[in-house]
Amino acid sequence: MPSPLPPIEIRIKRLPHGEGLPLPVYATAQAAGMDVVSAEDLILPPGGRHAVATGFAMAIPEGYEIQARPRSGLALKHGIGLPNSPGTIDADYRGEVKVILINFSDQPFAIARGDRIAQLVVAPVQLASFVQVDSLDDTARGQGGFGSTGV
Template sequence: MKVNVRVKKAAPEVNLPQYQTDLAAGFDIEAYLGAGDVRPFSRKRSVVIPIGERRLIGTGLHFQLPPDFELQLRPRSGLALKYGITLTNAPATIDADFTSEVKVILENRGNAPFVVEDGMRICQGVIKQVEKAHFTAVDELTETGRGGFGSTGTR
């Protein structure tokens, strides 16, 4: 199933998200550090994330999702393995009624400062359909025998 997602770019040099393979579930999203500054990528801007710190990184992308869909932002496995770069709030949820610029909280859990440059693929996005719940207050729940952390053991 393909879902039509409208995307507004903050500047002409911002790239639309791209799936890297035909069967990929997630599409790559790039950093955009321009904050309204429209210089070409030939003059790269960068942000350093020191060890143990996090930075809010722009993407230059505004998404308009259909009702009952969300955009989930997730870390890229290569950045996590090689450099210890992850998303602090993964998976981040972008609701269908949020149309401001999507920004990513990148965290450096690695052992060296990490440099984010314009156009670097910093996370992946996954479009998911959302199921809405109806909540009912009750006095009792059906007993399941489960409870607390580690209640099922480790083996």
């Protein structure tokens, strides 16, 4: 069943070191995230972090962001994640998209050019403004936090 929302158009610019690589793409008809691949070869040591090049830049429409999220298979099988998950790519950013990966495992992890490293999820952005007040309305939860609702 197709999405009830029409797709938005995102302009993408392939960079020289991204030639020959696939652009982000949905792996299945109902996937929420688009697979994105590495544009470089590297070894990520245990505990190491690296901003992995993707070989492209984008023009995200105003009112949207793109979130970079971990691939569940890499997380489960190899302990590879995104330390700032989800990572936000703002609509006004025009530089190369890079995905910050971290190796949570105790083994080095090899990433080859063309390997799927993350997924990108397009999301609408709701802007807000803060209004300073002297008091807040009461709720059943009140000031209970950090585990207070899961007793």
